[in-house]
Amino acid sequence: MSIPWRSEPQCPRVGALPALSSVPSSPEMLRGKRVIVTGASSGIGEQVAYHLARMEAHLLLTARTEAKLQKVVERCLELGAASARYVSGSMEDTTFPAVVVREKLLCLDMLILNHIGYSYFNYFNGDVGQVRKLLETNFLSYVAMTVSALPMLKESEGSIVVVSSVAGKIGSPFAASYSATKFALEGFFSSLRHEFIIDKVNVSITLCILGYINTGKLSIAGASCSQTEPSHHPPCGPGVLSTPLCHCATGTPTLSKAWPGTSDSAVLAVNPGEVGIPSYGHSGGGKEWEGYHCNCYSFELF
Numbered sequence: 001m002s003i004p005w006r007s008e009p010q011c012p013r014v015g016a017l018p019a020l021s022s023v024p025s026s027p028e029m030l031r032g033k034r035v036i037v038t039g040a041s042s043g044i045g046e047q048v049a050y051h052l053a054r055m056e057a058h059l060l061l062t063a064r065t066e067a068k069l070q071k072v073v074e075r076c077l078e079l080g081a082a083s084a085r086y087v088s089g090s091m092e093d094t095t096f097p098a099v100v101v102r103e104k105l106l107c108l109d110m111l112i113l114n115h116i117g118y119s120y121f122n123y124f125n126g127d128v129g130q131v132r133k134l135l136e137t138n139f140l141s142y143v144a145m146t147v148s149a150l151p152m153l154k155e156s157e158g159s160i161v162v163v164s165s166v167a168g169k170i171g172s173p174f175a176a177s178y179s180a181t182k183f184a185l186e187g188f189f190s191s192l193r194h195e196f197i198i199d200k201v202n203v204s205i206t207l208c209i210l211g212y213i214n215t216g217k218l219s220i221a222g223a224s225c226s227q228t229e230p231s232h233h234p235p236c237g238p239g240v241l242s243t244p245l246c247h248c249a250t251g252t253p254t255l256s257k258a259w260p261g262t263s264d265s266a267v268l269a270v271n272p273g274e275v276g277i278p279s280y281g282h283s284g285g286g287k288e289w290e291g292y293h294c295n296c297y298s299f300e301l302f
């Protein structure tokens with residue numbers, strides 16, 4: 001299996017990624033593209049990696065658990081990845097983002113930032129240290145990865161995909177620290193996108209606003225959800241999600257629509273579910289959420 005990143009003296013141009021919403025996406029669009037997926041050892045990141053593998057991309061996967069990454073890499077190769085390898089390490093380690101990007105590659109077309117550190121979902125317990133740690137993992141490492149990757153992404157006119165959450169758009173109980181990290185992503189990357197436009201930097205930034213996707217990890221203490229399972233109509237899970245997520249990174253916001261109150265097509269809500277979100281939220285331009293389809297639920301306090 002050829003290693004596409006370091007073996008070539010100069011990065012071959014494999015074609016710029018098309019602007020969002022301009023071209024229908026197809027499996028060919030990512031063939032031969034060099035993509036980093038963070039948090040790829042499980043959940044949504046793992047499924048996105050498999051999807052990219054089927055599209056014959058070159059993959060560099062990261063997470064902490066080497067044994068899991070090894071298995072994911074093997075599966076990606078079986079599924080048709082042009083190449084696949086991993087770097088294990090923790091995004092709590094402030095030196096890790098530069099290690100991943102600068103020491104492991106010369107060329108990059110797409111950076112998919114997806115990992116999250118452990119969060120407890122309960123009343124905020126006053127632990128500032130925990131908030132600081134989560135900001136490091138869920139937010140600052142995204143910034144650091146972006147800074148390290150930007151020279152290569154400018155060269156390839158590539159894309160940055162930031163996986164965020166409904167919790168980064170609206171506050172809900174029991175998610176204060178996690179929510180803060182996702183709001184931070186929104187502020188930083190939306191602002192950066194404007195700067196790229198002003199500076200004519202041809203690197204797209206896509207924020208994916210996800211509702212609840214069942215990866216088997218949810219346990220929320222202190223609250224009961226009005227629905228404890230995600231919608232089964234249509235079936236919903238990380239595998240279902242990976243298709244629209246990859247599409248939104250490459251062209252067509254399938255199964256998605258612009259977030260209410262935004263006109264920027266790069267800000268997408270990607271939700272395969274059809275459960276209506278309660279219509280009390282407001283966003284950006286002050287439009288109501290009413291009619292907005294999202295696979296998530298209202299909380300009820302005990």
Ligand SMILES: NC(=O)C1=CN([C@@H]2O[C@H](COP(=O)(O)OP(=O)(O)OC[C@H]3O[C@@H](n4cnc5c(N)ncnc54)[C@H](OP(=O)(O)O)[C@@H]3O)[C@@H](O)[C@H]2O)C=CC1
Nearest residue numbers: 039041042043044063064065090091115116165210212213
């Ligand atoms: N699932 C859902 O309902 C929703 C998810 N999202 C977003 O989707 C993305 C993926 O979520 P999901 O798949 O559920 O998450 P998972 O918990 O399933 O996966 C998290 C990934 O991040 C890795 N990871 C955890 N801690 C660290 C660390 N310190 N350094 C580096 N990597 C780490 C994990 O691997 P390892 O433990 O091996 O390091 C794993 O690969 C997240 O950004 C999340 O906010 C948004 C809305 C809803």
Ligand SMILES: CC(C)CCC[C@@H](C)[C@H]1CC[C@H]2[C@@H]3C(=O)C=C4C[C@@H](O)CC[C@]4(C)[C@H]3CC[C@]12C
Nearest residue numbers: 165166167170172175212217218296297298299
């Ligand atoms: C308007 C509000 C009532 C909406 C509330 C929506 C709530 C229920 C939704 C919005 C974002 C969702 C969480 C999320 O973003 C990421 C993860 C990580 C994953 O590993 C386990 C699931 C978890 C905790 C989701 C749980 C459900 C959350 C809090």
